[in-house]
Amino acid sequence: MKSNNLFLIGLDGAGKTTHAKKLIDKLTMQGKKTRYVYMRGYSRVFLAVPFLVISRLLGVTRVHVLEDGIKVSEYRFYTNKVFKTFWPFVSLIDSLLYSFIFFHLCSISYKGLTISDRSIVDTLVDIIADTQDCYFFKHYGRYFLNLIPKNSVVVLLDVDEKTAIKRKKDVLNLRYLKKRRAIYRKLADRYKWVIINTNTDFDIVHQKLLRVFD
Numbered sequence: 001m002k003s004n005n006l007f008l009i010g011l012d013g014a015g016k017t018t019h020a021k022k023l024i025d026k027l028t029m030q031g032k033k034t035r036y037v038y039m040r041g042y043s044r045v046f047l048a049v050p051f052l053v054i055s056r057l058l059g060v061t062r063v064h065v066l067e068d069g070i071k072v073s074e075y076r077f078y079t080n081k082v083f084k085t086f087w088p089f090v091s092l093i094d095s096l097l098y099s100f101i102f103f104h105l106c107s108i109s110y111k112g113l114t115i116s117d118r119s120i121v122d123t124l125v126d127i128i129a130d131t132q133d134c135y136f137f138k139h140y141g142r143y144f145l146n147l148i149p150k151n152s153v154v155v156l157l158d159v160d161e162k163t164a165i166k167r168k169k170d171v172l173n174l175r176y177l178k179k180r181r182a183i184y185r186k187l188a189d190r191y192k193w194v195i196i197n198t199n200t201d202f203d204i205v206h207q208k209l210l211r212v213f214d
Contacts, residue, residue: 033112
């Protein structure tokens with residue numbers, strides 16, 4: 001499949017980072033030009049920063065300390081009408097700026113394959129889950145998805161929640177994962193994205209990823 005961008009999406013613990021980096025090593029050995037982009041966190045460096053600070057100060061964001069002492073933030077935007085209304089648009093502006101800089105602008109000089117570990121899709125999933133607002137997706141979700149460059153492939157690395165939480169120690173709870181997995185699968189079914197189950201052997205999953213480019 002000929003494409004300029006591969007977006008690996010899915011739950012924490014699905015294996016996105018590991019598969020992305022191994023895929024880059026494999027394709028580089030084959031003489032193909034590739035680069036790695038990690039979106040999570042870095043897509044919140046513009047308007048989202050002051051917004052999240054205020055959210056923390058007002059108690060809309062709660063910080064939980066897990067058993068291993070790991071701190072995890074829970075964004076409870078659904079509990080506050082103002083935050084529920086404005087968080088999606090703040091995220092959209094930040095995602096627009098990030099996408100323009102790292103995908104659209106870079107595509108002018110870079111002609112190889114870009115493998116994105118997380119993407120606008122993951123941001124959209126988090127927004128739907130954290131605001132519990134399906135109305136937002138119905139009317140505004142397309143604006144996020146339109147930020148995905150043309151000639152891109154989106155692959156959902158799907159994993160069951162119990163396996164995911166065993167792999168990742170910084171996940172809040174199973175409910176957190178179940179909510180997001182349901183949204184991922186609904187989006188993947190609607191837009192006919194590739195779905196690869198990562199509960200199986202790592203090498204089998206990797207071979208399936210390579211076949212995406214056959």
